[in-house]
Amino acid sequence: MIKDFFVNVVKGAAEAACSNKKLGAAEKISANFVCETPKNPEFGDYSVNVSSLARDAKMAPPMIANAIVEFIKPENYSINVVAGFINFKLEEGFLKKVVEEILEKREEYGKMNLGKGKKVNIEYVSANPTGPFHIGHGRWAALGSSLAEVLKFTGYDVYQEFYINDAGNQINKLAMSLELRVKELKGETVEWPEDAYKGDYLIDCAKRYIEAGEKEAYGEFAKKDMLRLQKELLEKFETNFDCFFSETTLYKNNEVEKCVKALETAGKLYEKDGALWFRTTDYTDDQDRVLRKKDGSNTYLTADIAYHKNKFDRGFEHLINIWGADHHGYIPRMKASIDALGYDSNNLEVLLGQLVNIIQNGEAVRMGKRKKMVTLDELVDEVGVDATRFWMLMRSIDTTLDFDVDLAKQKNDQNPVFYVQYAHARCCSILRKASEDRLDTETGEKLPPFIQKEELDEILNSAKVSNLFDKDDEKSYEATRKLILRLEEFKTTVEGASRMRAPYLLCKYASNLAYDFHHFYNFTRVLSDDKELTKGRLALVASVKNVLSGVFRLLKISAPEKM
């Protein structure tokens, strides 16, 4: 990466300056340099701040910078020093190489090996099979599926998993609710208890139950039916799991009991008030937790402990769980169980996401359990998969997401996803037009294409870029530079998104790249009678298209050729 390159340039020069006794009292370079992009572009494209050497050298930062610069021989870039900053500005040769690299690597551009093949299990959504997903589930689905792509792209061996909570009391309630709906359909009058699932979706389920001949137990049928609907929606939402892991299998395989025994052997359990307790306060929890209730049934935690053990035993080195912020109190007991069973809880990483607010008609609809539930299905039908995914992804998970349904539905520049996809379509359009026959607007005569299809393919395949700058046109020149620098930033963005588990950085990047491209487009004619410039600029447009579709692939949204 270019930033690393300049860090090394400065580091090397600083060491040279130091051994030549040009850095005052400094005896060696221990500081870690960071390369960043200056806020003010007049300073340059990249800058390294050397002020941190001031303490060792006992020199003023500007003097240090000047001393270091003496030992740099710039190639394809220029240097200027302002205060304690060494600023670098790239020249054309350097920028051309960026475009060439993109054309050469294509879909591999930006790929890196941070993970070194580490086996990561990422578990998300994991809803109860008792009804349709609500909007909050959409956030975790979008986040998990996109993060999985990012992690794969950065060298992790990723396995995506959905935990089906199909063993607890809620399944009895589901069975009971379905039974009541079936009776209702047959004309019986029924009494609805407070805790029944009264959603309309069970009416349809009841119809299917009757159609299927009423052979199965209510609970089994409803579970399967709900899970089927959930899976269909996930697939539509570009969220593809490698595994749907059923909680009941943990009981069937006796894994839950084995876990409890293991914890008992470890001396972490005790009985009190007729219940079996796990002493999680031996770790970081603030109170002990019940594993087996007074009535003899297990808590949710008990099976979950077995589940996490199961994941480690399947060979995953690192577990990532995506949970809603309302589960944050659950983390200490989960980590306690992992440590108590002899695994390392540092290998469990929990990503807590804040909840989603729905804004409709300018009004917030809080997503409470008792309020009217807006389902993910309804939302996707209304605004589309791409817009829903992008919207769910574009904010840091640390902040409560305001999902403005009306705005996400709009097909104009107010809607960031359309803005970004439009840039891609525009690239495609230019590349198409380049080799099409054209008409002279004045005479109506047919003119040959700007470039032959074979020539265009040749440019893209050889990854050799001719000149793409017009130095006489200052606005176009600057826009071109800016665009190429942005393309290079893709690598840094991917790295950040992976390290910080933050796909929203990619949304932001996509917006910035689209913006820079539209700006470039406005000041630069790509297709012109200057053959060399046309070729160079087509290469640039192709590389923009390539990087945009690369971002979309990580976000799992579509890259339209036409809009």
Add this chain to the structure above:
RNA sequence: GUCCGCGUAGUUCAGCAGGAUAGAACGUCACCCUCCUAAGGUGAAUGUCGGAGGUUCGAAUCCUCUCGCGGAUACCA
């Protein structure tokens, strides 16, 4: 009470391993199509970075306190 997240432009949010005049989008106002998608672009206005202390050559960023908003504090899942 304790724990977690958030308080930055009219609005939604970036920036928070401290660094050069605090950014973007939307909204507002004024402009730009004979020619590759105007679903686009250019320009203008807009801020006591919730408040108070502290650390530092330097704080939106780190520490302490404080105020406000949301969430969690189950023998529910």
